Each structure stands twice: as structure tokens, then as C-alpha cells.
Amino acid sequence: MSLMSGAGVQAIRWSALLFVSAIFVYVLESAHLPAALLLGPMLAAILFAGFEKQVAVPPTVGLMAQGVIGCMIATTIPLSILGELARDWPLFLAGVVSVVVAACSLGLVLAKLQVLPGTTAIWGSFPGAASAMTIMADSFGADMRLVAFMQYLRVVCVSVVASTIARIWVGHSGTPLPAMVWFPPVDWLALAATILLIVMSFFVTRWFKIAAGIFLLPMILGIVLQNTGVMKIELPPWLLAASYALVGWTIGLRFTRPILAHAARALPRVLGAILALMAICGVFAVALVYFAGIDPLTAYLATSPGGADSVAIISASSNVDIPFVMAMQLARFLVILVAGPAIARLVVKWSGLRDATRVPLP
Template identity: 45%
Template sequence: MDTTPQTSFEGPLTRLTPVAQWLVLVALTAVFAGVMILGAVPAALLIGPMLAAVATGASGAGIRVPGLGFSGAQALVGLLIGASLEPAIIASFADIWPILLLSVLVTVAASSFLGYFVSRWRILPGTTAVWGSAPGAATAMVLMAGAFGADARLVAFMQYLRVIFVTLAAALIARLWVDTSGVEVPATVWFPPLDHAAFTVTLVTALGGGFLGRLMRLPAPFFLGGMLAGALVHLGGGLALELPPWLMGVAYMVVGWTIGLKFDRALLRTAFKALPQVIVSILALMALCGLLAWFLHVEWDVDPLTAYLATSPGGMDSVAIIAAAASQDVNLSFIMAVQMARFLFVLLAGPPISRMVARWAGP
């Protein structure tokens, strides 16, 4: 564990020992994450720890998450995404490919266009603005952005702010469209009984994925290596991966801490200064995706709620939960197929697109 203070300014936590700084961080994390969980805020176990770490770091703490812990968290997040690639969803790509192609290209083009202006107007720098606007899974985009030279902290600021906006909008529209008053959201079982054989396979796959990513010299090697290994084991081997909520909660917390502790006061000033413009870009992207949903409804007779949730720009896991709660009124497979296709496209094409848009925006 790195115990050397790494801040260049004095703050209320600067003179505390590293152990005391960690205790402050853990206490703030419990408060922030607990309030968000009670308020059903999306990605509470990632955003809560990240906000706690931002507050701790901005107060002069010099602690940092060990690199090995962050690498393991990345591998687990990649494993989760790889294991979510269901054969039925991938098979549906062939049936709805025109809709997939249109949805992916329009959403990516719109987000890149907005990222161009955020960068061009010097609201946020270069590829950071493009990755921050990318309509993919937020955690994956943050991890990928850092590997390709963007500022992962500002990308996280844009991505998770959009996750909150998009999820709240989707939940509101779903509530207005479908009566979900009688639907009970199942309580999360944080410590379910473990299948020890499957859990062992999961840990071995995570280790093997990280090693594979390093061996192949992939960007974000632990994340992408974990994702590839998870997909191979789940799709190719037909094996179930055991990823209990407590384990993923720890992984999200570590990712949030790693990002948040890197914020300093200068970066916070940059983020707050850019906040109005970032909110405008988020609302603009949501409006464009809403128009795309309307087009799918008119031209392909996709029911409006399904079309809106399918084209919703980000918060894939949250959108899946909202769609499942209204499962009798939406086509869940269609929604996840469109969301997954867009995510895979951004994952593969994101780096060259971000570099191209950054070049167009100028130095």
C-alpha cells in the first residue's frame, strides 16, 4: 500500500497518518454509498465511493489504491461484461441488423459530434471530451479512456453524470408509460450461497484474463483481457461464472476510489466550470436518441417504450433493470441487443474515433 503523501497542497487531512486517512475515506464511503443505495441511485457502489474519494483527496489526503487492487477490479468488471454476452442476444443481431446499424451509427455520430464541440470550445481537452461523450457502458469507457491517453477523471465526471441523467429519465418515462406500482424490486442478496467450483473457475478466469491481456499487450489489459476470458469461458465453454454482489461491490468501490483520489482542487475547478456545458451536451444527446426512438417506432413499428430504452445513451445495466420491471410491455431481448451492439462498436471503434475527432477539434 502506498503510504507516502502525494499532494502538493495543505488540507485538513494532510497531517493525518495514512491509516487515519483511510478511515476517513471508508467512513465517507459508507455514508455516500449508503444514502445512494437507500435513494436507489444508479451505480451507487461506484459513484458513492468515487465522491467520497474526491472529497478525501481534495482535503489533502495522499493515499492511493495499490495498483494490484485496481488491476484485479478491472479484471472483474471485464469478466462481468464478458459473462453478460448471451447467445440469444448475439443471435438476434442477424434478425434486426438494419435497426442495429442505424441505432449504433446515429448514436455514435451524435456523441462524437457533441464531443467535438466540447473539445473545440476548450470546455474539456481533446480525447477526454470524446470518451466522456461516448455512449457505452460508463465504467468500461472510463477504463478504456485512461488506456488511450484521455484524463480518466474527467471522463468519469462526464460518464457518470450522464448515467444519472439517463437513468432517471428512463425510469420516469417507464413509470409514466407503464404502471409499475405493483412491481416489487427484489432485494439484493449480498452474500448468496457460493458454488465453490464456479467461484474457483471465476477467479482462475480473472487471473488468466489479466495475464492474457498483458501477453497480447492490449490497452487496458486487465479489463479487456478479463472481458475476452469471460466471453470465452461463458460462450465457448458454456461455464457459469460466479460473480456475487459483494465481490462486484468491492470491485466497483476500488475503481471509484482509484479515480476519485486522483482529483485535485485544480481538476475540481475545471469540472465545475465545465458543468453547465456538459449538462447541455448530455441533454442534447438524450434528445437526439429520443428522436431516433421515435423514428424506430414510426418506420419499424417498434413500440415506443422499447425503442426509447433501446436507444437510451448509457447506463446499460440500469436500463436493463428498468426494462425488466416493465417486461410485459417491452421487448427486453431487443433492448439488450441494441445496447450491447452499441457498446461493442464503441469498444472496438472508440480509440480511432476519439483520435480522429480530437484532430478535427484542433490542438
């Protein structure tokens, strides 16, 4: 009887979590903020965690959702980007290195001021895809909750500012995005191959204990297999939405009241660091305009420290050089993807800071 009672309580809590998540997603989508399908469930889960309502995403299910997001990112990285990068590689190298150095420097300041611990401040400051940085940070010893707090706060700030600038620059908000079709026709064979790739990555990650492997392997293999025509990655919108929600819940449900209090105390200084990074990137954009002849809006979106997904949405409705913008954003993401763990460790080691795993956060 007690087991049935416990199952009943869990069913009620999950129903409530789904309902609150849907409300948050609706509000964020109405505000045209990117990543609403992940951010909404994460905020709902944080709310539940703050009220100490015990709900948990099964670990295997959460990991599979990370694999879906890895495949999703693979679909956004065409091999044609290599031609764009090769054509103007000194420009891209300078743009990527300057933004990464600025972000790491601000992360180091936050760590030195003890706003956030060790590598957590560095991972939270990395200007990559927010979901990717959060997932990888957890596998490399940083505090996933505080990294998510920093990353998604920056996503909101950058998206609002970039959208406003684009709207002012072009005089309108651009062509409206088409309505989402949640249940389009599905290539079931391709979907089966995509799921098989994720499942195989899951077992390889477990057998060989690869850090962030369930996210990285589907992404890396997906890029190669799809661009060489070996397979087609099929991710229906309903599967992506469910995966975003699962990852959001996984992150949000890890929050505790002490962590929420820590994030609230850190908010002013973290927000200051985000605004400082945005201003520095604005200076880099001005440099691109004057020294490389890039038009101002293209330069601003290319150097913007938001995620490539949000910048892509804004670029698509603006009169900018989209290949240049996306090449700069994706080049920066790939650099952080490959070098991020080493950069975070080196910054902590050289600065004499303690690693996040040794800081007694709850």
C-alpha cells in the same frame, strides 16, 4: 515511530473513506440510482482528494478490480444476442451508428469550445457502459477523471429521466427488485477459475503491454468460455461490491483541486451536451416508432444513451420488449468497445484538435 505514525494516519483515513463511501452508497441506493456501489465510493474519494487527504489504492489491487468488472460484463452478453441482431440488423445498425455519430459530434463541440481536452471529450461522450469507457479511456490517453465526470453525470441524468418516463408510461414503478443477498452460496471451484482468468489476464497484459488488457481480456475470454460451456463465471455480490468500490476509489482519488475546479466550470456546458444527446436520442426513438413499428417506451429505452446496466434495471420493471432493448444497448457497447479508440483518434486528427495527453491538465 514515524513509520507507525504514518501507518496509523493511513488507517484512520481509510476508515473514514470507508465510512463516507458507505453513506454515499446508502443515499444513492435509496434514490434507486444504478452504479451506486461504484459511484458512491468515487464521490467519497473525490471529496477526500478535494481536501488533499492522501490515500492510494495499490495499483495491482486496482487492476484486479478492473478484471472483475470485465468478467461481470462478460456475464451480461449472451451469444443469443447474435440471433436478435441478425434478424433486424439494418435496424440495429442504423440505431447504433446514429447514436454514436450524435455522441461524437457533441464531444467534438465540447473539445472545439475547449470545455474538455482532445480525446477526453470524445471518450466522455461515448454512450457505452460508464465503467468500461472510463477504464478504457485511461489506457488510451484520455483524462480518466474528466471522462468519469462526464460518463457518470450522464448515467444519473439518463437514469432519472428514463425511470420517470417508464413510471409515467406504465402508471407505476414496476415490481420491486428483490433484496440483495450479499453472501449467497458460492461455487468455489467456479470462483477459483474466474480469479485464475483474471490473474492470467493481468500477467498477459503486463507482458505484452496490451492497452486496457486487464479489463478487455477477462471480458472477451469470459464471453467465449462461459457461452461455450468451458467455464462458469462466478462473481459473488461481496466480490463485485468490493471491486466496484476499488475502481471508484481509484478514479476519485486521482482528482485534484484544479481538476475539480475545471469540472465545475465545465459542468453547465457538459450538462447541456448530455441533455442535447438525450433529446437527439429521443428523436431517434420517435423514428423507430414511426418507421419500424416499435412501441414508444421500448424505442426510448433502446436508444437511451445510458449504460446497459441501468437500462436493464428500468426495462425489467416495465412492459417493454427487453430482448430488443438489450440487443440495441449491447450492440452499441460492442461497437464502441471495438472501434472506440480508433474513433477517438480519428475525430481528434480530422478536427485538428490536440490529444488529451498533450493538454497540461494537472
